[in-house]
Amino acid sequence: MSGPLSKVSTGIAGLDDMLKGGLIPGRSYMVSGISGSGKTTFGIQFLQQGVRQGERALLVSIDEPPQEIRENVRSLGWDVGKIRILDVHPSARSYSKRVSMVEVAAQRAVGSLREAKTDARTEALKQASPDLSVQSLQLMLRQEFLEMRYSRVVIDSLTSLKSLSETEEGVENSIVSLFRFLSEWNVTTIMLSDLPDPAVLEVESLMCRGEIRLHKLMVSSKLERCVTVEKLRGSAHDTSPRPMRILQTGIEVDAHKKLPKAVLSTLQAIPAMAR
Amino acid sequence: MAALSLTTYSQNQKRQDMIKEKVKTGIPGLDEMLDGGLIPGRPYVVSGTSGTGKSTVAMHFLLEGAQRGENVLYVCVDEPPNEVRANMSQYGWDLDKVYVFDGTMDIMSYDKTPVRDVSTERKVVTAKEVSDSIRKTSEKGPVDMSINTLQELLKQEMRNRKYSRVVIDSVTSLRRFYIKTSEEYSTLASFFRVLSDLGVTTLATVHQAEIYKPDAEAHMSRGEIRLHKWFDGRGLVRGVTIEKYRGSSHDHKMRPLKITATGIEVKTEGPKEGSKAAKTKEPEPKAVIEKSGEENQVARAESAGHPAVAEPPASSPKEEAKPPAPRKDSPPSECIPDEPDPPPPGGEQ
Numbered sequence: 001m002s003g004p005l006s007k008v009s010t011g012i013a014g015l016d017d018m019l020k021g022g023l024i025p026g027r028s029y030m031v032s033g034i035s036g037s038g039k040t041t042f043g044i045q046f047l048q049q050g051v052r053q054g055e056r057a058l059l060v061s062i063d064e065p066p067q068e069i070r071e072n073v074r075s076l077g078w079d080v081g082k083i084r085i086l087d088v089h090p091s092a093r094s095y096s097k098r099v100s101m102v103e104v105a106a107q108r109a110v111g112s113l114r115e116a117k118t119d120a121r122t123e124a125l126k127q128a129s130p131d132l133s134v135q136s137l138q139l140m141l142r143q144e145f146l147e148m149r150y151s152r153v154v155i156d157s158l159t160s161l162k163s164l165s166e167t168e169e170g171v172e173n174s175i176v177s178l179f180r181f182l183s184e185w186n187v188t189t190i191m192l193s194d195l196p197d198p199a200v201l202e203v204e205s206l207m208c209r210g211e212i213r214l215h216k217l218m219v220s221s222k223l224e225r226c227v228t229v230e231k232l233r234g235s236a237h238d239t240s241p242r243p244m245r246i247l248q249t250g251i252e253v254d255a256h257k258k259l260p261k262a263v264l265s266t267l268q269a270i271p272a273m274a275r
Numbered sequence: 276m277a278a279l280s281l282t283t284y285s286q287n288q289k290r291q292d293m294i295k296e297k298v299k300t301g302i303p304g305l306d307e308m309l310d311g312g313l314i315p316g317r318p319y320v321v322s323g324t325s326g327t328g329k330s331t332v333a334m335h336f337l338l339e340g341a342q343r344g345e346n347v348l349y350v351c352v353d354e355p356p357n358e359v360r361a362n363m364s365q366y367g368w369d370l371d372k373v374y375v376f377d378g379t380m381d382i383m384s385y386d387k388t389p390v391r392d393v394s395t396e397r398k399v400v401t402a403k404e405v406s407d408s409i410r411k412t413s414e415k416g417p418v419d420m421s422i423n424t425l426q427e428l429l430k431q432e433m434r435n436r437k438y439s440r441v442v443i444d445s446v447t448s449l450r451r452f453y454i455k456t457s458e459e460y461s462t463l464a465s466f467f468r469v470l471s472d473l474g475v476t477t478l479a480t481v482h483q484a485e486i487y488k489p490d491a492e493a494h495m496s497r498g499e500i501r502l503h504k505w506f507d508g509r510g511l512v513r514g515v516t517i518e519k520y521r522g523s524s525h526d527h528k529m530r531p532l533k534i535t536a537t538g539i540e541v542k543t544e545g546p547k548e549g550s551k552a553a554k555t556k557e558p559e560p561k562a563v564i565e566k567s568g569e570e571n572q573v574a575r576a577e578s579a580g581h582p583a584v585a586e587p588p589a590s591s592p593k594e595e596a597k598p599p600a601p602r603k604d605s606p607p608s609e610c611i612p613d614e615p616d617p618p619p620p621g622g623e624q
Contacts, residue, residue, distance in 0.1 A: 135385055172452065174383065176380050176448075177381075180381065180382050183409050198486045200484055201482055206445075211326075234361055236536075
């Protein structure tokens, strides 16, 4: 019961140091940042670490079709073939008659990222299905989990999932339910998200057990990146921002280096609205 | 004359009794800020953005009660009890005597299942009895959890066991996810009222957005303890203020707060210079830096075999010693702004 909790490596050594070992397994976390801050790369790296350790890892791809993701990470020289993917990228609308959501959930298949391609069957299903929602995603994941146990899941991205579910009634409760669902299945989940609006208390910032924020700044016309741990339940963590780089080999964080002064003051100067 | 002194005496005595009767929060510095603690039988809120330590403050409050032999109850709304216990075990606390009610929501099944009442499915247990893994949503389908069922359940529970302290973590979730009517305010007010009527001192946690907006919970409560954190360029700084406290005097200054390996610490007697310095935009805890600078100087001088050099606090070595201190990672705890709100982590205008 007591004693230090076991931790899950994020696949980024410096970040694990910041998190005093990593993330607590079976909990859901948020990784936030503006576009181009490295969220998807982070997600893939997290899943890849799982695969390396012989775990099953699932990418829920809402923002991009899987083949694009594969092509993007190929440039990083990674073999991500073993990451499994649930392709829920919305397809072109056909405005034809729709079938029941549960039925679709039962049929939509999970493939490996290696074989990712525009699958005719998936496309047909997508066209027939109602728009993706938090509710339908939970049902799809349930179907998948009943067949296969996963220890890591990345949802790319929660922001899109929420936008797609805008018309759904009680979407906030659905999101609480999704968090609960992932906890009960004991998966460590990373939800990628745009920066939360500081004036609004988003349901996910309320429910997540931790938030890692990726920052992308222009400091004297040079791109600077850094990472902060905004929240981490049940564990001590580094409270200072640390420099981050996106290299050929992935994201690198130096947990022992301080941010240059100019970067620090830029980070501070950014109003909460734009952060 | 004799009558006058008698009145004064009894007034003083009354005041003393009042202070004696106050409910301790379990954090000495915070009790000092609250002029002895909280007034029993009233609802209070502890508010703050995520990661400011609301749940930890709440647990301190319960543990203090448990140590005094009171019955205390933790109502989980956000996090499942197994996670709360795991998180709190990091501080090395003995939670065995804390009663826990799992008020977390079930997984929604999205199909029509008969609605079952929560009271038939969930029981109050001690933290010791909390299972290591998360409670699984019943095969029979989810139970219907609402603020009304929770209120009834607490009433029922109070009949079995007299609780003196209750924590609702968080009332924000309770309001957002469990109030199904449009009468949000009155439903919530009724919930607090029930607890007051039962004579319970309640501490409810309130999540705040990064940009402050007043909450209904704060209006309803008899007092608000607000936790702050912001990034000051060197590191994370934490503070605590008493925003409101009905029927009691309280500290009006922001005090530094620390989350240590053993829990929360609030420092109340910061040096005057520190708060004065904090009034300037860029807080510079001059007194502290200079002091540590001198100490460094002493240490260096002694190791160099010239103890005499340290005697006069010369100005030029001080300048030399100054730069290393501000670059320290740990936030300068003595340095605290005087305004009720922290220098915003960005934006409040």
